[in-house]
Amino acid sequence: MGILIRFLSQALPTLLGAVTILFLLLRMIPGDPAQAMLGADATAADLARLRQDLGLDQPLWVQYGVFLRSFVVGDWGNSIVTKTPALERVLEALPSTLMLCVAAIVLIIAISLPAGVVSAVRRDSWVDYGVSLVVFLLMSMPQFWLGLLLLLVLSYWLDWFPIFGAGEAGDLLSQLHHLVLPSLTLAAGFLGLVTRLTRSSMLEVLGRDYVRTARAKGLREPVVIVKHALRNALLSVVTVIGLTMGQLLGGAVIVEVVFARPGVGTMIWDAILQRDYPQVQAGVAVFAALFIATNFLTDLLYGLLNPRIRV
Amino acid sequence: MALLAVSNLATEFKTQAGPRRAVDGVSFAVERGEVLGIVGESGSGKSVTALSIMGLIDPQVGRIAGGSISFDGQDLVGLRLAELQALRGRRISMIFQEPLSALNPCYTIGDQIGEVFVAHGDGAGPATRGRVLELLKLVHIPDPEGILRRYPHEISGGMRQRAMIAMALAYTPDLLIADEPTTALDVTIQAQVLNLIDRLRRELKLAVMLITHDIGIVAQYADRVAVMYGGRIVETGPAETLLIAPQHPYTIGLLASVPRLGTGRSRERLREIPGTVPSITELVPGCRFAPRCAHRMARCGEQAPPLEARAAGHDAACWWTGAA
Structure with missing residues (x-):
């Protein structure tokens, strides 16, 4: 209710x-x-x-x-170019874009949380400095440039990854293979943000009295750090990851175009170039709805994580 | 053999001016079943002494620089972390000043108490729940079943500190370190909590290190007292003799600053010790209390006075002997 x-x-x-x-x-x-x-x-x-x-x-x-x-009433008009319902076209392209964003989020969580925790626990060590260096490098590279660089080195020179497309329909392995570079590019800028935030929230939380209490109880360090410190540090990190999800949608436009991936991003891009206004309108409206939905879900998740504001 | 024998303990912290000692050559012992009161103003090194015993000095900012802490014959200084962890919460427990911040806001009271058993290999489950309930009853928490499921912010300060005590008593430790256990509580709750600690330590035969800045609390609950100033013990002795015949000017000052009711002198101005406690970067050579002392002599600024016997079991570190 x-x-x-x-x-x-x-x-x-x-x-x-x-x-x-x-x-x-x-x-x-x-x-x-x-x-x-x-x-x-x-x-x-x-x-x-x-x-x-x-x-x-x-x-x-x-x-x-x-x-x-x-x-x-859901009548969002037809695309001027294809003459088919604009909303339908967006919904058809959506899974590919969502897959890209979810992959980026998974990368952010899998890389940034451990990196931030380790930096905080071993603060001012070479590990901490190393993480900071990598993070600042990633944060300061524009997405389109990083994408092109990855394509040049890993796809064109080394031939490790495909250059464009989203992979064979129905072939999960091929799709994942096509997903690596785009999701990495999309995640890059946010990796820095979330790592720094995890580090600083962990540093703050590690100084709290309840962390000292946990140690005084005889708990082992991994339990102290994950169960008592990280759990509290996550409260602020989750909010930012949730907001990131919305911003990733914007980044997806650039990444999809650079990697020539089908998706809502490329669709909006093409529609803008072709002055296909109903199509732009439908694409952006769906993005806006997704953005609002993720923010709303983030709010709910924060409430679940924080007993002090649980309803 | 004393349960706890701290000998010449020195704990230092990194400061911008280099390492500085917050605890400098502290020695004392706690016998089984005894209450040792440690008194001093904020910054005198009481809490650092307690954290040193627990091995909880953050290695990023400080370390134990010397001395020994013998607990039941085993030196805790230099002990491996795993061995320390096996002692913490099981044979030595600690409760803290502010129970709201000392409890994790994200977990229920029951979870946080039960965790002590899990940490020491007793697993979770229905048996643990029963033990947690027993503990909550032991510390006289009304409606223990309900409190079990509550989060720290949902219960009162007094209940939180009782829950902390229950947590500390999970394994009936040999030594309970209570660091300003009632400072954050209302006066009426203070008495309840202190009486609870006093009753439990008699029933369970605990040794207690009662750390406080309130010499009145020490007078009521401690068997022996150690007065700390500037990271050193300046006077120590049995509670009755030390409080009645204090030898050190600092102890005399502390006692004189306690407000008294009904003595016919109520209109008298409350006396204070001039000056403030030095921070660890501004400690003077010689006696550290000298700059604030009314009985200061030339010698005080040059040579630190050693702890010397003034009466049976009653030592003071002061060149001035006028009090006797």
Whole structure:
């Protein structure tokens, strides 16, 4: 019940805000959609008719009302390029993108949490300095550049990984093989953030009285560090990983384009280049919904992890 | 043989000016079943002494630089971590000043007490639950079944400290170190908790190291007293003689600063010891109390006075002998 109220009071208004901004952004893009759709040699009569069909001759607030109504009933229009429902195309491309983001999250958790914990436990040792160095290197590389670098070295020169695509449909091994470089590229920037955050929360928590109590009880160090320290440090780390999930969606656009992977990212990219507004609108709206959903889930997870705010 | 014999203990911490000793040449003993009160202001080295005994000095910031800590014939200094862990929570237990921060907010009381048994190889399960319930009853927690499932933030300060005591008593240790166990509690709860510790140590024949800045608590509960200042013991002796006939000017000052009721002198101004406790980077040579002492002599700034007998079992480290 509490969850439902929170969903209605937080997630829904945010989603409404997001699609409103999306609506306004698309109207602010310079140029005339009718002109873009019909091409430079369209007649004035054709243009006027299309504008009427699209409702572009209506006042902005009427357009907004129409937009909202069709958004709510799920009628998100057809792609101008393929003439098929825009939402359907997004949903078809979604699994590939989600797979990329989930792989990146798995990498972030598998690499950053242990690296951050070790850095904190062995602070100011060469391990700590080594981790910091790698982390800062990864954080300071732009995604598109790192992606190209990995492609050049590991795919083109060494031929360890495929250069483009998402792998054979139905062949999990091939798909995973295609996933390695893109997910690594996508994760890279966040690896640094999450490692640093894990390190600093662990350092803070390791100085707490209850960690001393745990040691005074005779618990062994791994239990003290994982059960007592990490469990508390995770409270702040989980929030950031959850927010990261949303940001990964944005990064996925760049990574999919660099690695020529099919997905919502490449779809939005192509749609922007082709002025396929309904398609851009559908893609971005789904991303916004996913972003809001992950934030909402993060909130719930935080509540589950922290007994002090459990409802 | 004493249960615990600390001899010439020195514990130092890294500071910007190099290593500095927070505990410097401390020696004392605790007999089985005895309550030793350790008194001093904040920063006098009481807690560091306790943490040194537990082997809980964070190696990143400090270390035991010398001396020995003999517990039941075994020197704890330089003991392997695994051997120390086997003693902690089983034969030597410690309770802390602030029970809310000393308990992990993410686990229930029952979980945190039961963990002591798991740590010492007794496993979890229904038998452990029964033992935890017994412990909660032992420390007079009402509704032990309910408290078992509660998180630390859901119960009162007094209940939390009782839960801490229950945790410390899981294996009926030989030595209980209580570091300011009631400082964070309301006055009425303080008395309850101290009386509980006193009753339990009689029933279970525990030796207790009662660390406090409150000399009144020591007067009521301790058999013997050690007064610490600037990382050293300045006076030690049986509670009755030390409190009635203090020898060291610092002890005299501490006793004089206790407010008294109903003595007909209530209008008298509360007396204080001038100055403040030095931090470990500003310790002076010679007697460390000299800068604040009313009986300071030229010699005090040059040579540290040794602990010398003033009466049977009553030693003081002071060049001034005017109190006797």
